[in-house]
Amino acid sequence: MSTLDAYDDLATLQRETFDYFIHxxxxxxxxxxxxxxxxxxxxIAATGLALACYPVGVERGFMSRNAAVERTLATLRFFWNSQQGPEPDATGYxxxxxxxxxxxxxxxxxxxxLSTIDSTFLLAGALxxxxxxxxxxxxxxxxxxxxxxxxxxADWRWAQDGGETVTHGWTPEREFLKHRWEGYDEALLLYVLGLGSPTHPLPPSSYKAWxxxxxxxxxxxxxxxxxxPLxxxxxxHVWIDFRSLQDPFMRSKGSDYFENSRRATYVQQRYAIENPRGFNGYGEYCWGITASEGPGPSTLKLNGIERRFEDYVARGVPYGPDDGTLAPWAAVASLPFAPEIVRPTIAYCIHQAKLKAANAYGFKAAFNPTHPGSPDNAFDWWISPWHFGLNEGPVVLMIExxxxxxxxxxxRACPYIRSGLxxxxxxxxxxxxxxxEPPQLN
Structure with a gap:
């Protein structure tokens, strides 16, 4: 495939995916x-991603600046004026x-x-x-x-519930959830935003504890x-350029989080090539295992092998869970880390696997070449009938x-991001x- 064709594929995929946030x-x-x-x-996470996608739409000619301003204002006005309180039918607290x-x-x-991580994506989109x-x-x-x-x-200290790390959330019925943001995960952005707050900041000890x-x-x-999960x-990384940025942990390893994501992307591809569980379709250009919808829950005997298939689960590499379900959006979202292996994968998904054919918003959420397809789809294997906003946003933004x-x-221009880092x-x-010296935020 020529460089021009590859460019056209990316531009078309970005444009079609962006339409999710319009329609x-x-x-x-x-x-x-x-x-x-x-x-x-x-x-609220998809809504936050939309707020970041509208600037892309303006720059790429997908929507006018006036239309983007109107949509952005409607969103921000709604959240500012929505009910905040402990009532079970409020919008937030x-x-x-x-x-x-x-x-x-x-x-x-x-x-x-009440979700601390999804609120993080909403607030990042606003910023x-x-x-x-x-x-x-x-x-x-x-x-x-x-x-x-x-x-x-946002009261980040309240969200700690007296501990060092931040809780996953809160409900009016049971108050704080038992799980906390611990272990390497998408909460990297959460801690940066929490640390950068000028009103209710997390203490630096919370980041060290994480x-x-x-x-x-x-x-x-x-x-x-x-x-x-990828x-x-x-x-x-959708929001923050971590190239050559090092915190104490990464300095101790001689690495950074961008390089770490590059390696994780290569691990995903190597796992698919070696395919230790023997699923159909896995290979050099067919990979991307992450939290996604799946064809289960069910157990089927296929070619003499009993296979357990899951519904929505945080699939991961190399330890699983893995039931043969792949998410093409997850491969696309690694484009900045390893374009040399992601671009051929995008081309394969479009031209060989036909995963964009007849889809309104680019790639569908997931597919499973091992699981038989349903009578109402054109494939011989299972493919998700849905699109998800949480998948569409990273495609638009990481391509950009x-x-x-x-x-x-x-x-980079946001003083709160700089302060948090x-x-x-x-x-x-x-x-x-x-x-x-972190900027003084009033």
């Missing part, structure tokens, strides 16, 4: 549907928001949790919008004011900070980061141009 949103309040299934609620919200009313859906919409107009000034107010309202739970491993010839190595670095540039002990990279 699967409520323009009145800016909420973005979690999943394309009928009557599904909004996801203590500056955090419920994981899922009714698309029309914006109230809590499904008795779900990205504040940096992009920098014109001296009333509307763009309001975007900046609302984004900062929303970020300042990194103390890390696992450094050797897999398929690579030494790296282990996390099984999304963990990507979601914080590889092409222009837009989101990384926006977040510096208070966590990061040095080097693009941070070197700033004072080592």
């Amino acid at each position: 699967e949103a409520n323009p009145a309040n800016g909420l973005v549907r979690d999943k394309t299934e009928a009557d599904w609620p909004a996801s 203590r500056g955090f928001y419920y994981h899922f919200l009714d698309m029309q009313t914006g109230r809590r859906a499904w008795r779900c949790e 990205a919008a504040a940096e992009f919409f920098d014109a001296e107009t009333q509307a763009e000034a309001e975007i900046r004011t609302l984004a900062e107010a929303l970020y300042r309202r 990194t103390a739970t890390f696992r450094w491993e050797h897999c398929y010839g690579y030494d790296y900070l282990y996390a099984g 999304f963990i190595h990507q979601l914080s 980061n590889e092409r222009s670095g837009l989101v990384w540039k926006l977040m 510096q208070r966590a002990g990061f040095e080097g990279g693009w941070l070197a141009q700033f004072s080592r």
